[in-house]
Amino acid sequence: xxxxxxSNILDANDRLAEQNRRKLASHxxxxxxxxxxxxxxxxxxxxxxxxIISKRGRIRAGVIEGDIATSRDAERIxxxxxxxxxxxxxxxxxxxxxxxxxxxxxxxxxxxxxxLVENVGNLVCPADFDIGEHAKVLVxxxxxxxDKPQKYPLIxxxxxxxxxxxxxxxxxxxxxxxxxxxxxxxxxxxxxxxxLSARTGEGCEAWVEWxxxxxxxxxxxx
Amino acid sequence: xxxxxxSNILDANDRLAEQNRRKLASHxxxxxxxxxxxxxxxxxxxxxxxxIISKRGRIRAGVIEGDIATSRDAERIxxxxxxxxxxxxxxxxxxxxxxxxxxxxxxxxxxxxxxLVENVGNLVCPADFDIGEHAKVLVxxxxxxxDKPQKYPLIxxxxxxxxxxxxxxxxxxxxxxxxxxxxxxxxxxxxxxxxLSARTGEGCEAWVEWxxxxxxxxxxxx
Numbered sequence: 244x245x246x247x248x249x250s251n252i253l254d255a256n257d258r259l260a261e262q263n264r265r266k267l268a269s270h271x272x273x274x275x276x277x278x279x280x281x282x283x284x285x286x287x288x289x290x291x292x293x294x295i296i297s298k299r300g301r302i303r304a305g306v307i308e309g310d311i312a313t314s315r316d317a318e319r320i321x322x323x324x325x326x327x328x329x330x331x332x333x334x335x336x337x338x339x340x341x342x343x344x345x346x347x348x349x350x351x352x353x354x355x356x357x358x359l360v361e362n363v364g365n366l367v368c369p370a371d372f373d374i375g376e377h378a379k380v381l382v383x384x385x386x387x388x389x390d391k392p393q394k395y396p397l398i399x400x401x402x403x404x405x406x407x408x409x410x411x412x413x414x415x416x417x418x419x420x421x422x423x424x425x426x427x428x429x430x431x432x433x434x435x436x437x438x439l440s441a442r443t444g445e446g447c448e449a450w451v452e453w454x455x456x457x458x459x460x461x462x463x464x465x
Numbered sequence: 466x467x468x469x470x471x472s473n474i475l476d477a478n479d480r481l482a483e484q485n486r487r488k489l490a491s492h493x494x495x496x497x498x499x500x501x502x503x504x505x506x507x508x509x510x511x512x513x514x515x516x517i518i519s520k521r522g523r524i525r526a527g528v529i530e531g532d533i534a535t536s537r538d539a540e541r542i543x544x545x546x547x548x549x550x551x552x553x554x555x556x557x558x559x560x561x562x563x564x565x566x567x568x569x570x571x572x573x574x575x576x577x578x579x580x581l582v583e584n585v586g587n588l589v590c591p592a593d594f595d596i597g598e599h600a601k602v603l604v605x606x607x608x609x610x611x612d613k614p615q616k617y618p619l620i621x622x623x624x625x626x627x628x629x630x631x632x633x634x635x636x637x638x639x640x641x642x643x644x645x646x647x648x649x650x651x652x653x654x655x656x657x658x659x660x661l662s663a664r665t666g667e668g669c670e671a672w673v674e675w676x677x678x679x680x681x682x683x684x685x686x687x
Contacts, residue, residue, distance in 0.1 A: 280502045280503045280504060280586070280588075280609075281502045281588045281609055281613055281616070281617060282502060282505075282606070282608060282609025282610045282613060283504075310616055311589065311616060311617060311618075311619075312615065312616060312617075312618055313612075313615045313616055315612055315615065315616065334619070336558065336587070336589035336590045363589065364502070364588065364589075364616070364617070365558070365587055365588070365589050365590075366502075366503045366586065366587070367533065367558035367585065367586075367587050367590070368558045368587075368589070368590065384504070384608065386504060386606065386608035386631070386634070387502075387503055387504025388504045390535075390537055391503055391504060393534065393535045393537065394503070394532055394533060394534060394535055394537065394586070395503060395533060395534075395586070396533075396534055397533075397556070409608070412608070412634070412637060412638075415634060415637045416634075417664075442639075
């Protein structure tokens with residue numbers, strides 16, 4: 244019975260996610276659903292990404308910030324002069340399609356090429372909920388240990404792209420990045436991957452180039 | 466309607482948690498529910514804790530490992546020669562009282578003084594589910610950033626004790642531990658706190674002494 248309720252919730256969510264996807268497509272917007280543990284560096288990655296996007300000047304970004312409480316992340320993002328909306332989930336451990344759908348019209352959709360949605364810090368539940376994104380972005384930091392792909396397989400399987408953060412800390416860790424990548428390969432080989440450090444800037448340009456390229460592929464397709 | 470279903474689930478969980486708590490009390494067992502993000506160092510903390518507990522020889526430990534998939538953590542724990550049971554939640558993002566209750570009898574309860582339960586790596590959902598523990602233990606690593614108390618307030622409020630891990634990395638981070646602790650204080654002042662590094666051993670003895678002391682206070686109380 245509990246399973247049935249949950250399955251109904253997911254069906255309803257999928258319908259709303261499709262509505263969001265259609266609305267975003269009608270504005271030529273690429274939407275990325277950014278998922279990772281608390282403290283893996285999602286907001287810092289966003290800050291660095293927005294900085295590079297604005298310097299390159301090829302695409303315009305918008306941001307939805309998801310958090311259980313506070314609007315701290317949205318305040319960090321606002322400094323970059325991009326449209327940003329904060330969703331407070333009030334205890335819920337993930338964003339869902341209804342939450343995202345209810346704020347889309349708060350954004351100037353005709354002035355956005357890429358919508359970056361930062362999900363609640365959680366490697367588990369956000370993977371279950373399509374929000375209408377074109378790709379899930381997995382963010383994992385090198386401080387989290389190599390065993391995460393086997394332990395949280397769903398998000399490692401579903402993410403079209405993975406960003407491995409905090410690589411500047413590698414010299415100070417007992418962390419085997421080759422082991423991590425081998426385990427990621429065993430779950431999903433067709434995944435774009437970036438190793439980057441928001442602190443040193445290593446890998447950040449390549450990541451933004453990937454976003455620009457996927458956005459370009461998307462636009463003529465509709 | 467969704468809220469009602471959820472509230473029924475939580476009521477049922479609370480009843481089962483009380484059953485677990487009574488059963489544990491009848492065996493003089495202190496149960497700790499260890500909660501933290503993926504990669505915050507829960508299993509490594511457990512390894513170090515079991516090592517020190519066995520060297521001090523004052524209490525006997527048992528372990529329940531919670532994971533979405535794999536039995537890797539239980540295999541890491543088995544090496545320490547303590548009774549250990551692995552729960553695979555098959556996708557669920559937290560342990561609940563029913564899962565824990567269903568494995569208690571797999572453990573030699575008369576030979577255990579402290580039951581260490583490692584929850585699924587998740588800073589959100591496990592906070593909602595009482596499993597019959599005597600205290601929730603929050604594990605947070607210094608690599609996760611200082612803003613976690615405001616962003617995940619429930620677990621910071623409910624945890625009787627907090628363990629701040631990976632302190633050996635502090636020299637390599639832009640991390641203000643005083644800011645973290647001030648924010649933790651603003652949510653809950655009456656919380657035992659330990660700063661430790663499983664790598665260097667800093668703070669680990671004090672943490673185990675706390676466990677021994679709480680166990681001693683518990684036993685005569687029943």
